[in-house]
Amino acid sequence: MIVALALVVMAILVNLTPLKEQTWLRVLFGISALNFTLRATVPLVLGALSGILCERSGIINIGIEGMMLAGAFAGFVAKTSTNHWPLAVSLVFSVAVAMAVGGLMGAVHALFSIRFRMDQIISGTVIIILALGTSSYLYNRDAIAEGKFSSIPIPGLAQIPVLGPVLFDNPPITYLALIMVVVVHVGLFYTRWGLRTRAVGEHPRAADTVGINVNRYRYVNTSLGGMLAGLAGAFLVLEAVGQFQEGMTAGRGFISLAAMIFGNWNPIGALGAATLFGYTQALQNELLLAGVTQVPRQFISMLPYVVTIVAVSGLVGRVRPPAAEGKVYETEGSS
């Protein structure tokens, strides 16, 4: 959070004063860097929220990458087959399809983990490989999605200098992602559903004793998590890129996992971490655009991945995963 705040202060300083003549400052804090940061953050924070929903209820989800890719592909197929519809209708329909398919993948993951007692990390791997294989198998290279979401400036707010163009002049899924952070946070910590979810993830036996259906909560949460990952995929295809590319998630699902851990399984924390990772991606982009050639571009591109490793390594004893994570829950006496 402190990092994000410092970033905002620096950004305001740099963009409103003559400091913006300095190339390196513009690279680090220019409006375009901040815009890119937000755009890179959206799929990461959605992925992290997906992980939080699953893991708070006790299901490890390393399959986010696969759910995202499946969502992206489903959104693309839906968009290409509804190109003749009015653009807005077709886009909204495609988002719905992407979320449905993501949710389905989540349900499959839950089924594997709960009903078939598969190791949850392996089940996640299955989801990833399945999504990669299926999307490549069914991908029709001639199909073209026509149109994508465009920015909707929020009247009034969008005119604020610096903050306006960065925060209040965005396409809809970006707003939705930021709203989801609040929704998941409130849901998790201030509702009965959230309390029960956390109970199921921390101490399923106790939850069961007071009459909570442990596995039902796990099924529902993992499916909801899948839907959020699907939404992240929809963002990539329908808002950011406009087309589908094979393997286009490029590790974002895994970086979201790191953001989830870095944010200590807390939605607001995850937003902070996702922003940090998003910022490294923006930095990579800005450095390339600014024509920095002293450092080979491959090394600049390593930045987000290296930062992720450093982040998850610097957390000894500072974060704590839900206690019952990764364990199958069986009621006593059942086989």
Added chain:
Amino acid sequence: MATATSTTGIRRTLRALLIPSLALLSALLAGAVVMLLSGDDPMAAYSGLFQGAFGDGKGWARTIRKTVPFVLTGLSVALAFKVSLFNIGASGQFVMGSVFAVAVGINFEGLPIFIHLPLALIAGIIGGLLWGAIPGILKVYTGAHEVIVTIMLNYVASLFGGWTVYAGGTQGQTPGPLWDRTAGAISETPDVLLSAQIPWLFGPPYRVHYGIFLALAAAILVWWLIFKTPLGFEMRTVGHNMRAARYAGIRVNFTIILTMALAGALAGLAGAIETLGLNHKFAPEFGGAVGFDGITVALLGQTHPIGVLLAAFMFGALDGGAATMQFVSGVPADIIQIIQALVLAFVAAPLIIRMLFRLRQQTDQDAGSAVSTSWGGT
């Protein structure tokens, strides 16, 4: 997986084969359903697949050629599994092995083959070993989960490999250190010197090299290490119960780092063998997928070195026949990837297979091999 019971060795072996065979069969059947649903002809596809993998000498050669890297990446993942570590990083280790091996292979002109080739292979092993040791060290000293670290390292390795052979940019970016200066705009290394190439067992058009024996030797070595040495006993103990191992005085941290390093070494050797035996150069598009497939191969082989050999052969056949299948039947070769994912699903969840084929539950040990259960350190 299969712990010692009162049954005899043969019956135990048969039982160990049962689940993987049924998993493979189910995956092929499910793959056929997928093909039917998308309007393809599964019979034509599978006969094309078989023809491509075993139809003639060239088919067999393709299958064997594809089997070699699967054996080694499969062993890499399987070895880590024995210690309850999940090595998703075989593709990165593979790339580092390739880069290190090619760096030695294209230099040192004039060395005799019996020095140059081993040197290049060892370089590849070291490349993978170092890359595998990093997640082990980070896990032990910082608690960073090896799944995230190995995946991130995969991307870093692939970018690093890309940089070493980078042809330079139009804006005057410096080319990578291993780039072939005669290749123009193509990013690749020069050919490995003849003295560092693994000789052909069957030359072109078959292109099968002696690397297959290295893979077999590695399988035997891993088997010996795991089951016949004190170190292997320590590894298995750490894998079964880390806390108990610690109380028993086993150096748990050392075992974790060593296992990850050895797993990396095996994947690095895979990269070295592919580079020195088959591709004879390194380019960014080589490598990658075999590492991920190593996971499926290891689980299909029930994390046993001999099982891994069989599983790698199955996967070699699937990959070897894929191109012919697409050519003969018009079914996209990507269906193979779906089948491989289904194999993984079925073999990792024996309960599905037991339900489908109405098998009795034999031991409760069958419920999948448990990897590290949570993100938090120990």
